[in-house]
Amino acid sequence: MKRTDLKRLAIDGGHPVRTKPLPPYFPGAMVMGAAEKKAVLSVIDAKSPFRYYGPHLLGKVQKFEGAFTGYLGIRYALGVTSGTAALRVAIEALGIGPGDEVIVPAVTFVASPNAVLCARAVPVFADVDDTMSIDPDAVERLITSRTKAIMSVPILGVGPKMDRLRRLSAKSGIPLLEDVAQSCGASFRGKQLGAFGRISTFSLQLNKIITAGEGGVVVTADPVLYERAVRYHDQGQLRGAHLAILGKTRVAPFAGENYRMTELTAAIAAAQLRKLPSILRRMRAARSRVEKATKGMQNLHLRPSHDHEGDAGSSVSFLLDREKDAQWFVSAINAENISAFRLYDGVASYMNPQISGKDVASTVKCPYECPLYTAKVDYHEGLCPNAESLMRRSVCMGLPPVLTAVDTADIIKGIRKVYGALYEK
Ligand SMILES: Cc1ncc(COP(=O)(O)O)c(C=O)c1O
Secondary structure, rough: OOOOHHHHOOOOOOOOOOOOOOOOOOOOOHHHOOHHHHHHHHHHHHHOOOOOOOOOOOOHHHHHHHHHHHHHOOOOEEEEEHHHHHHHHHHOOOOOOOOOOOEEEEOOOHHHHHHHHHHEEEEEEEEEEOOOOEEHHHHHHHHHEEEEEEEEOOEEOOOOOOOHHHHHHHHHHEEEEEEOOOOOEEEEEEOOOOOOEEEEEEEEEEEOOOOEEEEEEEEEEEEHHHHHHHHHOOOOOHHHHHHHHHHHOOOOOOOOOOOOHHHHHHHHHHHHHHHHHHHHHHHHHHHHHHHHHHOOOOOEEEOOOOHHHHOOOEEEEEEEEHHHHHHHHHHHHHOOOOOOOOOHHHHHHHOOOOHHHOOOOOOOOOOOOOOOOOOHHHHHHHHOOHHHHHHHHHEEEEEEOOHHHHHHHHEEEEHHHHHHHHHHH
16 A cells, blocks of 8 residues: 555545444443343342342342442442433432522533423523533522522543532532533542532443443432432332431432332442443553643644543543534544544534423423523523533544554544644645
């Protein structure tokens, strides 16, 4: 092959950096194996996939919850069916409902505002800082007498300024709710994300750092919030297993739903949790190689971080100066078989149609037309300009823990090739 063929971009008909795609971004799933298999089979052999009773109950959910509290250094953990379920349960545990507002970052998956809306409360969007995390100054400006929680969402393993958010929460008396769905294992100044919130949530969906396909966890240090979460996730009931953990009940029964985790989910999740330190180590090592190799590229600005060491390392993201360049960069590098994307395709959370359209499933349009809600919100382009600009100019790459040295070298080659074509012509 001629040298010019190697330099010519794949989108222009050149030879791609890789003939085959990289391993997909399913961090936990890519390291699934014998341990998960054995754990699942043990549940089936015991014929006891339900968490509270069965012919030979193994207590997998309870053991997973215990391991999770140990990992995070927080008192209570509750396994649920998904990250969205965890958010729903946490919001209900906080007693949030019609007439209330929750401050949500403009950069997040639509599940975060959806969970607020499904509690008939109103998401109010705060702009982000240059790390693409919720900006505490923007939060402070949005606080009203209606604000009942501040949601912090670390995106792709990189978290907000947790010390400022914690102080703001303490000063205002408004609880911090951490949605750590994407960033299990990330920390801020040595403390795990999820341990800062009054109540926090995790997801175990397939794209997450540890996974059971679906699943979620709610964590808190507060016995009342834990009991409320337990009750909401299980039809208002407080069963013996939880009562034993709590010592006594502090909450009268109230109507709830069913978001109970199965023993099968917990069996897989527990095996994954044991692998979390090695998953993090491998992802961080790949990230550090890519960052080192791209340091001198002046037009490729590394997404900043408030605690680089504490980031999960599950992604490496760059910011270009112009939206058009980021769009082109992503198409060109994908053609090289190196997967990259603009964060949420450049769409701020409030511009998802289910949010911007201000619609809900019921015919009565609560919370927007609820008599208890006395303010008016509007979701439109330009609402959070920093978020919109950063997302549109972003080039993000997921880094699963199974990347080989060759895979990482190919990522670097791909970046160099596309960067060269864009900026060094
Ligand atoms: C920030 C954020 N919150 C919540 C969720 C919802 O999690 P799940 O898909 O497990 O319901 C996700 C994941 O998709 C997410 O990225």
